[in-house]
Amino acid sequence: MKKAIYIVIIFIFFNISGLAQSPGLIQNRKHSEKVSFQLINDLIIFPMQVNGVPLSFILDTGVRKSIVFNFTDEEEEAANLKEVERIYLRGLGAGNSVEAYKSFNNVFKIGDLVNPNQDLHVIHNSNLDFTPRLGVAVHGIIGSDLFKDLIVEINYSRKYLRFTEPEYYNKKLCKNCESIPLEFHKDKPYINASVKINNKIIPVKLLIDSGGSDALWLFENPQDGIVCNNAYFEDFLGFGLNGSVYGKRSKIEAFYINKFELKNPNVAFPEVSSVSAAILIEGRNGSLAGNILKRFNMIFDYNNEELIIKKNSNFKARFQYNKSGLELAHDGFHLVRTLENIVPIGQSDNGSEGLGVNNTKVIINPWYKVTLRPIYKIVELREGSPAEMAGLEIGDILVKLNGKETYRFTLQELMAKFFDEVGTTIKLQVIRRGREINFKFKLEDVFKTKKP
Template identity: 75%
Template sequence: MVKKPTYILVILTFVTCCCFAQPGGFINNGKHSERIAFQLINDLIIFPMEVNGVPLSFVLDTGVQKSIVFNFTNEEEETAKLKEKERIILRGLGGGQSVEAYKSFNNVFKIGDLVKPNQALHVIHNSNLDFTPRLGVPVHGIVGYDLFKDLIVEINYSRQFLRFTDLNYYEKNVCRNCEVIPLEFHNNKPYIKTSVKINGNVIPVKLLIDSGGSDALWLFEDANQDIVCGDFYFDDFLGFGLNGSVYGKRSKIDAFYIGDFELKNPNVAFPELSYVASAISIEGRNGSLAGNILKRFNVIFDYNNAELIIKKNNHFKDKFQYNKSGLELAHDGFHLVRTRENIVSIGNSSRGTNNSIDGTRIIVNPWYKVTLQPIYKIVELREDSPAARAGLQKGDIILSINGKSTQHFSLQELLARFYDDAGTTIRLHVLRHGEEFNAKFKLENLFKIKKP
């Protein structure tokens, strides 16, 4: 008998999902606690986790209810031996079509000595959902509520480690400088009630805690609550939803408050409401609190007692930066690059280029080296941005920046150059359809340009 497809609503910042959880989990080290290192890429937590014995990398996303894999190779999927599959249709943020997937039951997740059996997993075969090129490191999927519901989860952003602790062995010890924030849950996702200051007005808001989002804040415009974007903003690509790209406005607000902490002039994204209609349907929700603010604290999630414990860390006073170039890059594989190097020797030779100094023959022999270098391609380009006005286009490949080959940069190091101070000059050597050329522009403070 063929099962009818199940339709599940998926709400994403990077990607997020709504389903039902499976119980269970134990730690096999006698300490009832497991610590594991993570990478912080674009303010996202990327950590290793095995699925049925297959080592993969996941984004830890408090905004998701059920785990999703979207970058399974055929070999990895075969090795994982996923069973009991049920076809489903997923819908989410973005302007594209729904995505076909399947749901697999009774899988085993393993993180270090932490084992969680009987886990459901949603598998999507859609190359458009491969985040690896955008992040520059392998990412196979996202996981959230399945880890948080049965454990105390500590995220130490300053030292980049996760600690999972058995509920029965957790000793709560709130430090003097910590804040305890009550949590509310809708569809097993954590929300907080806090406030923002916009145009001098302090406004109460209800926000999803979304560690799977790279921005600081997302706010849904609502004139009835005075949640509005001011005159100083720019239109931009905000990120990926399950059903495609999400666009909106980027701006700043006066302040954001969480507990007794105040963060002044944080960045905020106002997504176009048509892209986030499913997210707005959550009663009372005004937006999301995401990674660029969360990373300024070391946090402990205690879902069992509906509490979030935060303590500011060494990132607390980091500037709220943004991409001032107008272009976004992705890692698009590798290419072979042939470079010439000259080997200089002294003596007699019938080959090479010869010069004579004081009777000594200097022999210069050309030698060609072929290296495998990363391809960094422009995948988003904002209209009337500094990069666009310099003549750059989507699909252009960046070969060097300010005279230094891009082979010496990771994707994140390269992108960081576009977050420098306004007025910084950027010189790019670019490849387009086999032709090389140079482009030059200056980074701009886009929040000083008043919109008409």
């Protein structure tokens, strides 16, 4: 069973003024465009062109404007951004506003969907480059301005997006679907749901945030009964626009959205200082993010303020935590030479000989293939975790996991090993300052130690 892997990408509060964008024009007879996406760490990553330059973006319902934070000089030059002005943006994190550049009149293209006259914000900040953490190229995030004038279907189970012009949308009856009213604040969608904490069912207003890969964020409020129980651990929750965000990770008894119930979902309680701007939004209690959203296929209809959801094959997947305490990131490539035996028929100047069928001479020549393979490095290490207690350190380069070379795995496949069952043995070989060192530890329940 596929394990949940989290990484939080936090751009859930922007105070950016601007004019409404032009609606998309889908240049085909169906007036509808379907595009496949990758689901990486419960984030939707899809290809899109900006002024003719092919890039990859995260679909983020939790923001309004589109942002690029990983432009190479060549890509930025090719995109030929025009009418650029300097601005300052405010988001999550306790730091200062960040400098950005706002570009007008850009053309966004997704297949046959062409969306002209789009604003684009460019941030030159290496801390916001999530490519190493995700293991795939990501150039930025796309906000609601791209699709708020379209009907947008997100099919998490089959991994595709479908954009349809409203006047050509044929709404189908669905007996297993639920229709949920949407509320909007600065063009961002909110829903009303409920959580169960300490045997009490509490109504909550949540931002729908497809740009976050946690399950649920809640803002602690003892007056409303929204509190973290004593089974939690302190953790890094993600990078905000204005700095890192920390908080508590725990579980609640249940989450309810209309008739659907999810038991014991993961929850994060961010520090108040990092989300103070978001808390100011009237009635908001937190965010609903990718690890819950992926359990439904959904249709956003912004014009009619409606969200239609239907549970999918991910619905019953267990909510898991990383039981190792370490986080990996892609750290470039290295050359790996692998031996491949090629068996030609005939004579060779080197190699070993043997007799084949009918006394045919077979020469086996060793051929070496040199390829680029990914390097994975430890970038986070939770205090008191099994990995830290075993002696691993931030900066260690993983060479082998349970006897297998790590370059044979994707980043997601490696991380999934750390979400396995409690008691599973993990053997790691790492390179530290030029030396190969072996470590071994067992995965532990993250809530094993109760906090006072």
